[in-house]
Amino acid sequence: MEHVTADEEPSAPLVYRVERNVFDEEYLSSQLLHEKERTPKTFGQRVAERCRCSSEKAKSAVLSLLPILSWLPSYPVKEYLFGDIVSGLSTGVMQLPQGLAYAMLAAVPPVYGLYSSFYPVVLYTFFGTSRHISIGTFAVISLMIGGVAVREAPDSMFPLNGTNVTGLVDVDARDARRVQVAVVLTTLVGLIQLFLGILRFGFVAIYLAEPLVRGFTTAAAVHVFVSQLKYLFGVKTKRFSGPLSVLYSLIAVFKEITSTNIATLIVGFVCIVFLYGVKDVNERFKKKLPIPIPGEIIVVIVSTGVSYGMALFENYQVDIVGKIPMGLLPPTVPEFTLLSNLVADAIAIAVVSFSMGISLAKIFALKYGYSVDGNQELIALGLCNFASSFFQTFVITSSMSRSLVQESTGGKTQIAGLLASLLVLLVIVAIGFMFQPLPQTVLAAIIMVNLLGMFKQVRDIPALWRTSKIELTIWLVAFVASVLLGLDFGLLVAIGFAILTVIYRTQRPKSVILGQIPDTGLYYDIDEYEEASECSGIKIFHSNSSIYFANSDQYVNNLKEKTGVDPTQLLAERKSQQKHAKTKNGEKKNSNDSSLQKRNAIAKLDLELGVAHVVLDEAQKQVEVLSNGQVPEAQGESDSEEVHFLQPLCPVHSIVLDFTPVNFMDSVGAKAIKAVIKEYAAIDVRVVLAGCNRTLLSDLRTMQFFSGPVTTDIIFPTIHDAVLYCQHKRALLPCPAVH
């Protein structure tokens, strides 16, 4: 749109010209507008339509379920294959070390990370719709799995048999159990994702607002970082899970800091410096390097070599990865007996895993101009997790760092991911054992350097401070809650909080009085703009919110405060006037209607006002009489009391409620507005509604809003219509009218 700038505007100004009668809803709905006749389909027809089966429908269903069928046949080998191969190899050499490292986060032996970098990745090639994301292990998800695994299979459950030394743990039994937990959790996550995908519930991810996700992932980075400290220092501490686990872990590490293994720390530190350097170089010379330097695999290979050569484990007690079994495991059925404790965790992990995947996928789709299908992605992730879990994998999603490499090295399709997984397979079946001497501290270094991007998200804080305080609060709540309460509860709290902010926005509406910008038909805030001038006797109230149970009181209060017209107070004044008059007249006339009046003062006032107005309307021409504040005794019922009613209680004769921002009203809101209209009617102030949208109007009709004194002729399509109407009505009275 940048081409349409002001200076290219043609010089002759474009004219806005509307001339028509003033409309009210009464006229609009009965005369001007005619609803289209629609023959609604019968239930039978609709069912038949839904269920009709055709070969095209079946074909499109299959294509949507197996997207590979739509893109593979037209795969342009010559153009895409080279890019996909380069990209696949680059991603594969990242999958390897990350798989090993993230398995540590998930509290399972490293080889399971390799499995998780193979099976699901292959499956995603068939079912996924995103061409650029790299499916596989991911730090945040791995940590969440680890938390559950540790909770369900704590060290204390596995005392070492045969010894009575407390604190010694049967590591093999424990790890086997943790794998079982992680695997069955993965099955459950897969089922949940599949289920949500089939029900077209892809929209659940929308509750994860961007500031929420960024606050949450920053908190996850803190968790991950803290959990890796012990590997970096080479100290032995328990692994904690649950609320405050970050603090406990930190304390535990610092308690043991004196027993730091210097060799481990040095190796780790060197790796961190090297990896950070490589990352920096890759970023700086992004455009010059054909492919990014694969720092992680270099670190892994070199450090494995060094560790093997120097016998770091034997000579310096540097913890190493240890036994890596060769080959793949046969499929087994997960331990479903564990399921019941894991449902809540599984839901959290399923939602986080999906929302990470879909947000990355959408970014790439937007960049390259294709579309990803949220529900199909959910099904794809669900299938990947579910099916792979029978081969002992843990939950996967797309990883930001790998996806960026896959995309920037020229990956064009899911083929790149497939090739990466084949590279992993090669390692698993052939040379996995070679990584056995790899020090754990190297993996910790890899994990920590990969967290950098997430930590950089703290820069959001000043940015959000400038743009939106509410979103900053969401970010901070998500961060603090997730750091302190753990990722699962933290996520729950953050989502709840994000939802509350929406309520809050509707509950603290900004209320202003509008004034006319002369000769434009536009109405803007009188406190804000010099040009906006109030029409005398008319208050136009604008409040930027819908009206419903949680803010209807507020709306009414703001209305009374901003317009400065408080019916209760004015009514009390009128009553005291009235009483005064009565006392003077003696009570002879009023003795029998006093109980009626006590029971329903407002109803009586309505009645009296009605009478008074009939008088008024008949006496339109006798303006000079009225201007003295006296009503001729046109009807028998009107006595000196009515005179008091006609003395204007306040200079405001009409209030226009700007209803353009009102998107919905519930019955509580409708009652409140109705009550306000009646209250103001009792003190002779006309309340009209302007700019209701048609949907709201039909809702109001359903709620029987238009009954009693509230009729459709107080509804106007625009504020200007309403103002003209009110001015016109007033012009019939003696006060000076503004036009």
Added chain:
Amino acid sequence: MEHVTADEEPSAPLVYRVERNVFDEEYLSSQLLHEKERTPKTFGQRVAERCRCSSEKAKSAVLSLLPILSWLPSYPVKEYLFGDIVSGLSTGVMQLPQGLAYAMLAAVPPVYGLYSSFYPVVLYTFFGTSRHISIGTFAVISLMIGGVAVREAPDSMFPLNGTNVTGLVDVDARDARRVQVAVVLTTLVGLIQLFLGILRFGFVAIYLAEPLVRGFTTAAAVHVFVSQLKYLFGVKTKRFSGPLSVLYSLIAVFKEITSTNIATLIVGFVCIVFLYGVKDVNERFKKKLPIPIPGEIIVVIVSTGVSYGMALFENYQVDIVGKIPMGLLPPTVPEFTLLSNLVADAIAIAVVSFSMGISLAKIFALKYGYSVDGNQELIALGLCNFASSFFQTFVITSSMSRSLVQESTGGKTQIAGLLASLLVLLVIVAIGFMFQPLPQTVLAAIIMVNLLGMFKQVRDIPALWRTSKIELTIWLVAFVASVLLGLDFGLLVAIGFAILTVIYRTQRPKSVILGQIPDTGLYYDIDEYEEASECSGIKIFHSNSSIYFANSDQYVNNLKEKTGVDPTQLLAERKSQQKHAKTKNGEKKNSNDSSLQKRNAIAKLDLELGVAHVVLDEAQKQVEVLSNGQVPEAQGESDSEEVHFLQPLCPVHSIVLDFTPVNFMDSVGAKAIKAVIKEYAAIDVRVVLAGCNRTLLSDLRTMQFFSGPVTTDIIFPTIHDAVLYCQHKRALLPCPAVH
């Protein structure tokens, strides 16, 4: 307003006439509108203003805290006193039996119900602002207290010493403990209410929407009814609390149904029939009876006499009230050690108690034209509960049934409540012991008949079905959750659900395409109205919701679907056209820009479009050339590729987003809209925004929405302005323009 009906409309129609230039925001904000200069007060000034102390301020603070000071001095003895005395006595004789009965619900001995009907009622006279509500014991609150008391002091905690028979309970110890629990809970509720009141948090009650409260109280009636069955049948069962307690209680009663005490059942049944009859008579002859027949006190007196005379307890094993100590207890400090378990319950009870009180108070205030102050009511209730709890009372609030009696018998001020409490005091200190033979089944009967009004709320269901399905769902969720999960969890679930419905309403907006009603400047749904006609080439999209994280995706999807213009698809088509052209031209020219294009296709398109448009704008006059789809090679850069770009991809040239319903946008929403504008720009469709309110505009500025291709000249004050602008822009192009 009923006086302004259509037939009274003057015959000469009122004319709406606006003639001005078409405005865009660029012009509005820089030329037409001038923001008022406001010298913001310095922080110091504001603090000084806040803290300035004056005798008036102090006086008004005292008056607001002790409302009695403002109304008692001007109490019109002659007019009000008689009504207050009659009303006070009528209410007092209801306080007595209800106090005894609701103490049973609260799981404490009956005399504590009398205490609760005295102390807080006296205090409310001084602090309360409502003149008509009757403060005292209330069924729902009493039941909630009872639930907590039973949970904290279950039968099993008090085995009878000295015997080994299981199932026997040390009733005295248990009841003493339950009183402690109820009392300390009351202290806590009082503190919470006081605290909320001082912090001006009276608005918390707004979350209790009317359908929610009605569903909740109906559920409470079910709980109360079920809890009283055992007294009516005279069977001995455990008292249950927590989720599903209703079912357990029912099952327990039916298991023991064979041991029903026939005498108890008969007495209870007779009382129910009598009370129901009296209630009916009172309602039918409301206007003829000077005061309602005090059925409850009659039943209590008669049945006490009968029970004493016939020795129902000794001869027929009818359970009676038993020991009622004489006189008042000295003040004691509540057992604060119990506090920690009770916080959550106390919050729930505090909120429910306040919301019951304030809703009744508001109804009467509206009816009689005075105002109640929500925060002062909260403070008053808090003080009543807190101070009284030192005298062993349980939580009170206003009771619907008593308040209606107090009002209808002519009560005018808080004096009536004071008199009622004095009557209760008289009974406590003088004749309380006389009620000892009162059968418990009579109290159960009183409670059950008082539930009738609450049970009648099920009539809401068909009424809500007709008016609002969402509110029906809130009602049902509140009811079902409260019945099944217990009142505390039920309330929590119901509030959570009610909040979610608000989100839901914003998340499933109704999206429509608007069309012009000719010659009116009004735009309505084209699917709905025959008169609404689309302007050719312009789609006006309206979606009745704000745009934020939870619905921005939905908004964009609806936009693409309703307008029928999908940029992704059109862009793909364009790309294939482009590729086709390229293939024909050979790849010689494109070899060096291919990587750039890969990296940022959209940016390139923007750029090219910009170029193309400059070409267009320069070539405005050469319409005949353009109409052949050929661009003269005006600039060196433009080659045959641009020709393809200029072939219109779809018949829609402009999209107007109706932003009148958009009350707020968060950064996610703003990004989504910005992305949409760019996406459409890439396929040469202009997107403009119409009817933004000023608050939203300033928020958008803060969020840096206006940057890059998005400028303020795409913002228009009304849809009509936007349409005229788009038509004008299009008219410069060869296609037939509509005006």
